[in-house]
Amino acid sequence: MITVEQVSKSYGSAQALSSVSFQANPGRITGFLGPNGAGKSTAMRIICGLSKPSSGRALINGQLLSEVHNPSRVVGALLDAGSQHDGRTGYESLTLGAIAMGVPRTRVDEVLEMVGLTPKEAKRRVGAYSLGMRQRLGIANALLGSPQILIFDEPVNGLDPSGIRWIRDLLRDFANNGGTVLLSSHLLMEIEAIADDLVVIGQGRVVAQGTKEELLAGGETHATAVDTFELDKALKARGFTAGPDGTGGLKTSASPQEVGEVALANQIVLTALSEGSRGGLEDLFFDLTKDTSREGANA
Structure with a gap:
């Protein structure tokens, strides 16, 4: 479970998040939505322990991530598929991750098969990977420690339609087996197709949250x-x-x-x-964020 409690984050005089609170629960996929600059990435970095909140806290199964032993075995994250070492092969990258996490090296072959990277592709240097292949490698790294929680930011970037369906099925199976998924994407149709719960933020504040059915029925x-x-x-x-x-x-x-x-x-x-x-998720999203999006503010 992910619990965000009254989290605020400031960078100098700029307020990125203001009293943000929400939960992502086991067995469910939580869609995390908002316009560019709304604070989604900042919130996800705080949850992953990559940034400290100015106030409030983000908990993983009731604990700060800094208090969790071997956190990569609990949380698997893909926040930026581009932040991978271009000089290493995909296999080398995953092998180093396995050593750091203390998982058997046989797990590397398992996750490569899960994400659809062939042995030949795994031996290529990451710098020669397409964006879709980088995404698959990043997802493989997130799955490496057999975590209970997945946090993905734009995981379908660069994937073709079959790849998009694959990641949808992977996340659905993960949640159905009791895992917690926090998923951020600008592809609203994908979020609508897969999410159980929704959290929508604008200008660093939560503007709506609840089950998908509740929010769309409103x-x-x-x-x-x-x-x-x-x-x-x-x-x-x-x-x-x-x-x-x-x-x-x-x-x-x-x-x-x-x-x-x-x-x-x-x-x-x-x-x-x-x-x-109300119409679909796109109508809901624009209604909730029109006053906080760049286009709405300009209008």
Whole structure:
């Protein structure tokens, strides 16, 4: 299990994360989503012990990763497939990893077969690998210690459609066998196809989290008012998302009852109120992050 508790991270005056809290549970795949610059990579580096939070903590099975004996046997991570030694062969890279982790060298051949790298490819230097082959080698290294937890950032980059299906099946099998998966990707269709739970962040804050079914089932409410601008402002002040619906009204994450309560509290006269259904993960993502993405901020 991964538990992130009130984690904040600052770089000088820049706030990368602000009071981020979420869990990734055993037997489930947690999709970790957000626009570029939202803080996903920073959070994953903190979980992996590669960066220290300014406040809060990230726990692995209830412990700080620094307190875990031989952490590579507990957590397997792929954060950057490009950060591999170009002068070594794939086999050499994995063999050194096996020695460091204290696992039998026979495990190297096992993971090479699991990720689909042939013996001939394993003997080539990593500098000659394609991006897809680097990804497979990075995944092999993450699996080397037979970990309980996998943390992957953009694992399908460079993979062809069959490779994408392969990584999807691999992660599903891993979770079905009780493993914990935290998966970040900009390919929303892939996350929608595989994730059980979702955590969405924007500008370093969690803007939504829950099961995929709960978040996608949540309908959006359409409302019009005598003063639409004031209704928009009042809803956002209460922490709801709100924006133009293209018909002169607003669409919001608030339920019809919550819209009515906000309107009453602010003495705003509503002229229409209806509940619609949400589309897929792409619609949900854009609704939740439009105020924190680069394009939304510019708009």
